[in-house]
């Protein structure tokens with residue numbers, strides 16, 4: 001069924017919108033699951049077909065999966081893309097999608113997971129990914145889980161563009177090496193994973209040529225920009241006053257605690273085998289700064 005659609009779940013999100021573009025560029029027929037509250041014009045402009053639905057409504061998922069070849073999901077509730085979303089989406093919503101995909105007999109399910117989620121029992125949104133991976137396996141869905149590190153796109157973006165301001169606020173310990181990804185690169189491998197030569201049930205770490213610290217990123221970015229950047233380390237406990245829901249705040253603080261253990265580091269050997277190359281930190285940071293308009 002070469003023309004059968006790839007269902008993208010989360011296609012209105014920061015990462016998912018880029019996955020849609022990469023799939024269209026690969027001549028895939030893309031169907032995007034969309035909630036009634038979201039903005040769909042960019043998806044239509046990108047060439048996607050729309051399927052109305054919601055992860056919390058399993059009947060809508062069964063409709064959206066009709067005739068589908070593969071699924072790519074980057075959806076999440078804990079990110080609160082739409083106000084009122086909660087981590088319940090990452091449990092019940094993902095369970096619904098996995099059940100419906102199992103029943104529909106999809107050829108492949110590409111799941112956006114999180115690096116080393118299986119080691120992070122105390123970080124609710126990491127653990128929800130581990131639970132979803134296990135559910136995919138238990139339901140016999142042919143899946144590949146890509147497990148990216150932290151999005152470098154979010155570095156320096158607390159309260160505006162820190163690279164423009166010359167000051168990067170860094171939440172947590174800036175001396176602990178950890179793995180990052182740049183979302184255009186992640187979107188590319190998520191789209192490639194639909195047809196990649198992998199075994200069912202593989203979990204593949206996604207990162208750069210090496211783990212880097214906050215200080216490394218600020219130093220590399222400063223060299224590229226040709227001007228020094230100030231690093232302002234922030235204590236994650238300050239999130240207690242950030243006005244976010246209690247569960248979201250605790251989840252984030254637990255995540256920064258996990259980062260501090262030094263275990264948020266990828267083994268990218270399988271990434272290199274399957275996808276051909278692993279981005280180099282300096283190059284990814286340069287491309288990020290170019291996208292922000294700071295370098296050519």
Ligand SMILES: NC(=O)c1ccc[n+]([C@@H]2O[C@H](COP(=O)([O-])OP(=O)(O)OC[C@H]3O[C@@H](n4cnc5c(N)ncnc54)[C@H](OP(=O)(O)O)[C@@H]3O)[C@@H](O)[C@H]2O)c1
Pocket residue numbers: 009010011012013014015016033034035037038039053054055056073074075076077079080081082085089093112113114115148149150151154
């Ligand atoms: N940020 C990081 O450092 C990091 C690291 C590793 C992995 N990840 C993973 O990367 C993925 C993508 O993140 P992102 O930044 O692109 O997220 P995002 O911009 O917040 O997008 C979330 C998407 O999920 C959709 N969604 C939420 N609840 C839904 C529901 N009930 N039914 C259908 N769709 C629903 C949203 O649709 P609406 O438009 O309707 O709201 C939106 O398209 C997430 O799975 C995240 O866990 C992130």
